[in-house]
Amino acid sequence: MMRVYLDFISANLKSQMQYKLSFLLTVVGQFITAFTSWFGLYFVVQRVGAIDDFTQGQVTICFSVIMLSFSIGELFGGGFAVFARILGNGEFDRILIRPGSVLLQVLFPHMDFTRIGLLLQAVLVLGIAIPKSGITWTGAKAALLCLMILSGSVVFFALFLLSATFSFFTTQSLQFLDILTYGARSFGRYPFCVYGETVLKFLTFVIPLALVQYYPLLYLTERKTSPLYALSPAIALLFLAPCLAFFRFGISRYKSTGS
Amino acid sequence: MRVYGSIFRIRLINGLQYRSVALGEVLMRFFWGLMEILAYAALFRTGQGNFSMTFSQTVSYVWMQQVLFVLFRVVVGDGDIYSTIEEGSIAYELVRPVSLYGRWFFQSAAGRVVPTVLGSLPLLLIVPFLPGSCRMIFPSQAGRILLFVVSCVLALGVVAAFAMLMYISLFYLTSQRGIKIIVTAVTHFFSGGMIPLRFFPDRARAVVQCLPFASMRDMPLQIWCGTMTGPEVFWGMMIQIFWLAVLLLAGYAAMEHALKRVVVQGG
Amino acid sequence: MIECEGLSKTYRVARREAGFGNAVKALFSREYETIQALRDVSFSVRDGEIVGYIGPNGAGKSTTIKTMCGILTPDSGKCVINGRVPWRDRKKHVREIGVVFGQRSQLWWDIPVAESFRLLRDMYKVEPAVYRRNLEELTELLGLREILKTPVRNLSLGQRMRCEIAASLLHDPRILFLDEPTIGLDAVSKLNVRRFVKKRNKEHGTTVILTTHDMQDIEALTGRILLIGKGRLLLDGNLEELKKHISPKKTLHIKYQGKTPRLFEGIVLLEEKMDDTEAMEGQMKLSLDPGGLSVSAAIEALAEQTNLLDVSVTDITAEEMVAALYKEYEI
Known part of the structure; x- marks a missing residue:
């Protein structure tokens, strides 16, 4: 079965590459998008040099971790962006009459490779931020950084899944749910504590984005030494479970449209 | 002129059907603005004197930016315009007795005004009554509000004229997604959609302020929050009028060229 | 063996009325309409039968078919196909059925037909020997040899439909669901499709459930008809008897x-x-x-x-x- 999904990826990549100019322009566009957000952050933080007691370098770590997580999450979860269309044009019927996993059949044919533009920029910024952050890097801390990105990608993936699932229940535009994904990408440029107690609690217990950014950052900068802070990104992975359950519930409510 | 009236009416009826979309938009804009303001609050308490706007001016700027977000956005869901270009059903458009440029221009403008009225203006009923420093303060002089409104109309004109150029470019470049994403990024950033142009480094700002993008959003917002006053307002509006004229002329000429090409191809 | 009992399904849709005043009103209060797509539908189909499912547009034909395919979950009622509940045991169930939706392609638009077939072979884990035999047989009977290398988007409707049917049979399904398989086809293609379905049913004992608006499909293929209207199963009987019943x-x-x-x-x-x-x-x-x-x-x-x-x-x-x-x- 795995081979089928690999076939999907290659078929999808091939068909995206058929339109070379379009692909290239979109990658460039993603790259520019990421750069403008980075400059927007840079211009503002530059004026103060810090936000609360986090230095500019540490803010940049936050920015690039969230940006990387977002772009990886969206690279794999690209199918969710077009999910309303998949439901509307009968493609979902086709998926359901196949003996494979529904989720994988949604995702693999729609992976969005243009996201490498975003990814590339985030890696570049991370490269700048690592030496500037004032963190004394060790092997363990490097591993934690990778875990933050990995867990972050999963959380963003789950957020895309969550937004897409609402399409089972309504055909209206769900653009306001972008605040969960695009919003989180934008707000994640600062350590989540700057938004105050309430927001931080929400981002700890409801949508666990602070678990992949703020708490491990405290550990990286040695403000906290409890291993719980280093493990927090792993706890964030649990967020995927309710989102998957909700998706499954959505399938049982699926109203196939047309004929 | 009646034609334009009915375009607007259809848009409005269409928009009214989507109650939850409008409600969602209000909530999203509210929380987005609130988060921005909380971040600025943190920045201002870290280093008070380093900004060229006061905190309360920044708050006014951010709220108005959210209220008028859709109004000044270049890339919005002008669905049927895109599909007309893509599917080549342009021939049908040409047999209608209305100028295509005029119709699309007005449709673009209406497509921004309607969702703004339904989905964003309700924010204005909330944000002046928020507690503490998150509150949006209205300008005290009526004159400034009037200038703000005039500048908004000019900005909407510039946005719609620029969007027209983008549509026309799609006759030549068949990469909707790529063009949209680039245009979104550039216009958003240089029009003050991400941060007020006042927060750009000074030398960059001198240039950016004169680009057409500043005329799309930053100028009315600066008039609103009071960082642009007196003769600056006059010159700002002159720049807006200049860009509106240039973009309209360029768009009109480009449309003629594009349509000739379509006719030659037998689209 | 298909057994359905008391299948019911409802949808709720917002009612929309024309005019500006109504649009404003709808902003504050909205009326909903409940559409009963299926009401208490019961029937059973033996192995090897061909059953024609008829009824006007919107009667609930597709809803029933989609329920039997495991796509839709009914509100209430029972449906057991080969000992499984389709929507609950979806993956195992769909392995034993073949589905053709006449209005929609199940093949991948951009890639050649043969590649689509290969993807399906992997999805359904068809044994290589079985796959070769089936492909050979289907290619022969449906005349696909010349078009196997063509991307689906370049096929004519008739060619595409033959490929769709082949695609739905590669994994030797015991039941074949055909939802308007002849819609939009020319006369020759229609005849070919009918002849093939009949042959398949005879030689492989494949159960066929068919919906159509074309009564010639029914006359050519089925002895038994299910008539559905407004979500209710109205008649279940033999074509000849029905004719006599009417006149x-x-x-x-x-x-x-x-x-x-x-x-x-x-x-x-x-x-x-x-x-x-x-x-x-x-x-x-x-x-x-x-x-x-x-x-x-x-x-x-x-x-x-x-x-x-x-x-x-x-x-x-x-x-x-x-x-x-x-x-x-x-x-």
């Missing part, structure tokens, strides 16, 4: 030369036409009820009066029957 009357077409025949007790004139007044040639369309007057007696009586050139006797057509059924049940 036992026969239609008599005659061509004659000579004297125009006089009509008599038990026979009703439907249409009359003179082809050639000088040669005294004409046609008549007559209706009679074989309960009162037998067909042979009528022909005999007509032949006595004039020179009959041609005679044909028909039942009502399937189309007339369906129209009559729809009228009878007010659907």
Whole structure:
């Protein structure tokens, strides 16, 4: 079965590459998008040099971790962006009459490779931020950084899944749910504590984005030494479970449209 | 002129059907603005004197930016315009007795005004009554509000004229997604959609302020929050009028060229 | 073996009315309409049967098919197919069914047909030997050899439909669902599709469930008809019996030369036409009820009066029957 999904990826990549100019322009566009957000952050933080007691370098770590997580999450979860269309044009019927996993059949044919533009920029910024952050890097801390990105990608993936699932229940535009994904990408440029107690609690217990950014950052900068802070990104992975359950519930409510 | 009236009416009826979309938009804009303001609050308490706007001016700027977000956005869901270009059903458009440029221009403008009225203006009923420093303060002089409104109309004109150029470019470049994403990024950033142009480094700002993008959003917002006053307002509006004229002329000429090409191809 | 019992499904849709005032009103309060797509639908199908599912648009045909395919979950009711509940045991269930939606392609748009088949082979984990045999057989019977290398987007509708049918049978399904398989096809393609389905049913014992608006499909393929209207199963029966139920009357077409025949007790004139007044040639369309007057007696009586050139006797057509059924049940 795995081979089928690999076939999907290659078929999808091939068909995206058929339109070379379009692909290239979109990658460039993603790259520019990421750069403008980075400059927007840079211009503002530059004026103060810090936000609360986090230095500019540490803010940049936050920015690039969230940006990387977002772009990886969206690279794999690209199918969710077009999910309303998949439901509307009968493609979902086709998926359901196949003996494979529904989720994988949604995702693999729609992976969005243009996201490498975003990814590339985030890696570049991370490269700048690592030496500037004032963190004394060790092997363990490097591993934690990778875990933050990995867990972050999963959380963003789950957020895309969550937004897409609402399409089972309504055909209206769900653009306001972008605040969960695009919003989180934008707000994640600062350590989540700057938004105050309430927001931080929400981002700890409801949508666990602070678990992949703020708490491990405290550990990286040695403000906290409890291993719980280093493990927090792993706890964030649990967020995927309710989102998957909700998706499954959505399938049982699926109203196939047309004929 | 009646034609334009009915375009607007259809848009409005269409928009009214989507109650939850409008409600969602209000909530999203509210929380987005609130988060921005909380971040600025943190920045201002870290280093008070380093900004060229006061905190309360920044708050006014951010709220108005959210209220008028859709109004000044270049890339919005002008669905049927895109599909007309893509599917080549342009021939049908040409047999209608209305100028295509005029119709699309007005449709673009209406497509921004309607969702703004339904989905964003309700924010204005909330944000002046928020507690503490998150509150949006209205300008005290009526004159400034009037200038703000005039500048908004000019900005909407510039946005719609620029969007027209983008549509026309799609006759030549068949990469909707790529063009949209680039245009979104550039216009958003240089029009003050991400941060007020006042927060750009000074030398960059001198240039950016004169680009057409500043005329799309930053100028009315600066008039609103009071960082642009007196003769600056006059010159700002002159720049807006200049860009509106240039973009309209360029768009009109480009449309003629594009349509000739379509006719030659037998689209 | 398919057993459905008491299947029901409802949808809720917002009611929309025209006009500006109503649009504003809808902003504050909205009326919803409940549409009952299926109400208490029960039937069963034996292995190896061909069943035609008919009814007007929006009657619930597709909803039933989609429920049996495991796509939709009904609100209530039971459906067991080969011992499984489709929507609960979806993956195992779909392995044993083949589905063709006439309106929508199940093949991948951008890649050649053969590649699509290969993807399906991997998805359904078809044994290589079995796959080779099936592919060979289907290619032969459906005449696919020339088009296997073509991307689906370049195929004609008829070619595509043949590929769709092949695609749905690569994994030897025990049940084949055909949702409007002949829609939009030309006459030759329609005949090919019908012939193939019939053969498949006979040789492999594949159960076939078919929905269609084309009564010729029904006449060519099925003995049994399920009629659905407004979500309710209205009739379940044999095509011939249904025709008799609607109208036992026969239609008599005659061509004659000579004297125009006089009509008599038990026979009703439907249409009359003179082809050639000088040669005294004409046609008549007559209706009679074989309960009162037998067909042979009528022909005999007509032949006595004039020179009959041609005679044909028909039942009502399937189309007339369906129209009559729809009228009878007010659907």
